[in-house]
């Protein structure tokens with residue numbers, strides 16, 4: 001990622017009000033399936049932003065690692081986790097253009113509102129057998145095509161070796177919840 005892009009994300013996060021403990025929640029599309037998320041084990045939040053989903057996972061009982069390119073977002077995520085008393089959540093700056101940082105397979109892999117096809121294989125392998133994968137991204141379905149938008153059926157194809165629990169594609173958003 002270019003420095004300009006990083007600065008743009010930093011600027012966006014700086015302009016937002018600080019996330020509050022009540023903001024700690026799963027992305028909307030996954031909320032109806034909250035009960036399927038385990039209450040212990042490990043989780044990875046890819047492109048975690050301000051850590052609101054990671055904090056939800058940590059409150060649920062998971063030990064969570066979140067990565068994002070924006071140092072501002074990562075700092076805000078750390079503050080949010082501290083305010084929530086989530087000792088099981090940690091965050092680090094990482095440029096996912098360089099790939100997924102190495103680590104052990106996890107029980108939950110969340111990647112919300114971020115799409116980089118080059119990461120698909122690494123994400124598939126990072127979920128342990130029986131683990132949960134939750135991916136959402138902008139979609140071309142119900143919107144005009146764009147570089148960061150998933151093509152019709154793209155997410156389901158990318159994770160077709162998993163058992164799909166639920167998926168959706170409409171109004172410019174695509175998502176899939178699946179078990180390895």
Ligand SMILES: C[S@@+](CC[C@H](N)C(=O)[O-])C[C@H]1O[C@@H](n2cnc3c(N)ncnc32)[C@H](O)[C@@H]1O
Pocket residue numbers: 001009027046047048049050067068069070073094095096097111112113114
């Ligand atoms: C739309 S936000 C989604 C954030 C969070 N997952 C959520 O759902 O609120 C996209 C995130 O991707 C991060 N990002 C963009 N390019 C990245 C890269 N190359 N490496 C790591 N993170 C990146 C941005 O900083 C931003 O936090």
